[in-house]
Amino acid sequence: MSENVTVVDHPLVQHKLALMRRKQTRTAEFRLLLREISLLLGYEVTRDLPLTTVEIETPMTEMTAPQIEGKKMVLVSILRAGNGLLEGMLDLIPSARVGHIGLYRDPETLVAVEYYFKVPRDLSDRLVIVVDPMLATGNSAVAAVDRIKEEGATNVKFVCLLAAPEGLEAFGEAHPDVRIYTAAIDDHLDQHGYIVPGLGDAGDRLYGTK
Numbered sequence: 001m002s003e004n005v006t007v008v009d010h011p012l013v014q015h016k017l018a019l020m021r022r023k024q025t026r027t028a029e030f031r032l033l034l035r036e037i038s039l040l041l042g043y044e045v046t047r048d049l050p051l052t053t054v055e056i057e058t059p060m061t062e063m064t065a066p067q068i069e070g071k072k073m074v075l076v077s078i079l080r081a082g083n084g085l086l087e088g089m090l091d092l093i094p095s096a097r098v099g100h101i102g103l104y105r106d107p108e109t110l111v112a113v114e115y116y117f118k119v120p121r122d123l124s125d126r127l128v129i130v131v132d133p134m135l136a137t138g139n140s141a142v143a144a145v146d147r148i149k150e151e152g153a154t155n156v157k158f159v160c161l162l163a164a165p166e167g168l169e170a171f172g173e174a175h176p177d178v179r180i181y182t183a184a185i186d187d188h189l190d191q192h193g194y195i196v197p198g199l200g201d202a203g204d205r206l207y208g209t210k
């Protein structure tokens, strides 16, 4: 496994992921499970945030208390399935700024095509967490991080639910400085670029489309 990958193997994550993979799992449950897992992934991706201290007063006395240092974080969702991860992450980090990148995979070439881009202006000096449930070929993730770096981001992390070895390799080559957080690394991609065993099309399962 590549050095820049953290597999979040917490039993709750693994259990919920298995429920999500099952083809019988319906849209509402799938969406709820993704929201729950994203809280747990968010906990892991923010584990090494730097802390500073501030002077506060409790009802009992004054004290020096820890507080997260630096500017507000930025969460960037790769549309549309990224929004499923975004919701839970926002529950955990409600003050985060949010960006959206619209990318679709050309079904023939599997190349990522951008159709929407809106991110907060000042990305330098901020931790930028890019979210997309499926790291398959890696094309969308690479393109999204390319664009975010063009906007000035220097401290970027990537959070997904499932990763394929092919996607990890492509992403690691393009962005070796960006740590990837995933709940599992699956076996391979099929000829259409779907992760196997995977969970199918994350966007369709999340929103009940086909």
Ligand code: URA
Residues within 6 Å of the ligand: 081, 134, 136, 193, 194, 195, 196, 198, 199, 200, 201, 202, 203
């Ligand atoms: N996108 C998905 O939604 N599922 C996959 O398996 C691969 C890419």
